[in-house]
Amino acid sequence: MALRRCAGIHRRLRLGFSDSIDFSSASGRIFTAGSRSPCAARRWPWGIGARGLFVDAADQVSLSALSGSEEGIMVLELNRADAKNAIGVDMLSKFQSALDRLQDDDAARVVILRSVVPGVFCAGADLKERKKMSVFEAQKFVTSLRSTFSSLEVLSLPTIAAVEGVALGGGLELALSCDLRAEATFGLPETGFAIIPGAGGTQRLPRLIGRSRAKELIFTGRRIGADEAKSYGLVEYLTAAGDAYRKALELAKIISNQGPLAIKMAKVAIDRGSEVDAASGMEIEEACYGQVLKSKDRLEGLAAFAEKRSPVYRGD
Template identity: 35%
Template sequence: MEFVTYEQEGFVGIVTINRPKALNALNSKVLEEIDEVFSNVNLEETRALILTGAGEKSFVAGADIGEMSTLTKEQGEAFGKKGNDVFRKIETFPIPVIAAVNGFALGGGCEISMSCDIRICSENAVFGQPEVGLGITPGFGGTQRLARIVGVGKAKEMIYAATNIKADEAYRIGLVNAVYPQTELMEMAKKLANKISKNAPIAVRACKKAINEGLDVDMDKAIVIEEKAFGSCFESEDQREGMNAFLEKRKVEGFKNR
């Protein structure tokens, strides 16, 4: 891998976009490497992922303008699909993904953070979809996920006016779950990932699947999705251990992911 690194710390995997001289901008190569890294995560050993950017200035400053500047209509659509396919893979990845946003998250950077389950950021983080100032629309899901996360009105304001927002505003509108000093960001991301990892992995995965799929359908269909997820957990050893530990007033000895 030239631009993406992966580390394993216990049950937590850390994916780092490592192109700091370009503020971790996304070109075709970076997208391909992100896709490859996610394809190779060992889901038997990994219960949560953290996605971040190298350096202290930028999470992901956006898609690579140099690469995009000469695209034709067909090539632009293909580049949008390439990014969307990777980001959708993150969004539907079986285990939770936490975005640790350490600086600029603009354009494709904001979009990749929104494909993660949870976003936390450093105090110097800046979010935005500045594409209309370049004569284009967001192309990696920005017009769709931002409205779903912060509401239609605020999303339209940010996108139409190419308005960037700082960390405190991102927290206020619900784009991020928490804001931390730069020096504490990864520590807090790992703390959250480890907290997730201590719970029953099969149940956590089922929750992610139920939430994601349920949001795309009406409530009558959504509760059926939940019922099936709920029922599926009763085939697991972890369910038996979790409930027995509760009834026996003891701590869970350790969920086995089976």
């Protein structure tokens, strides 16, 4: 998904590879863009079949589609045990490729991001790799890291971070790019390395927990546990140890049963509306509502209610 920003409410948000809402008017309209997301140029050759398990060559990142009662739920897994899921250049490229595939998958309804490495979600950027970079290379990598996390943030699908174990530095910035978070031990230790969070942490964290608390965490670099993270509003759910994925799956199943287009439009309305004044936010909401008003799913929801049955939504 590509996001183009300009002054006030004049903006376009790409919803897929061909359709966008033009927010330059209150009502909004759909137009054909004719080109794919810029991310598509960075595609990675994934493995087997259209709906099977997609794994990169080094098994650092995998993307799988659940089936049966969990159909529509995609699980994006991190698996770089030797580096505690620290993100290097290669892993970042494969993560972006997974996001490209998710955006291109019409059957996907919701995404769970998790680690399969015990005790750690993500230790942040790979500092051993960073040490070997020139200033130019380091700057280029951080720019790519920020861009990839922004791609995750504006993904049209709801995203849930099942954070079991520590999420430090870029790991916390990764979790902050998701819509919902469960569990976790968080920290932004960058100032202890004489740098600052560079993948969106200085922007997303204060918007989520307030400037003073964000400054305290960034200035001190201290870690906070799940209870404190919950009290700050960093995580939505606390779970028993090792149970974050189960909770994320429970939430994903609920979300996947809702109207897919309605979920996408609600995410657009909330995210974009929170960046502008209330009056402009109302215009964004009106534009988004205009899209669901014309959908077949809306008619299906009304019919299912009248017939006292479960709706069968198709995302159109």
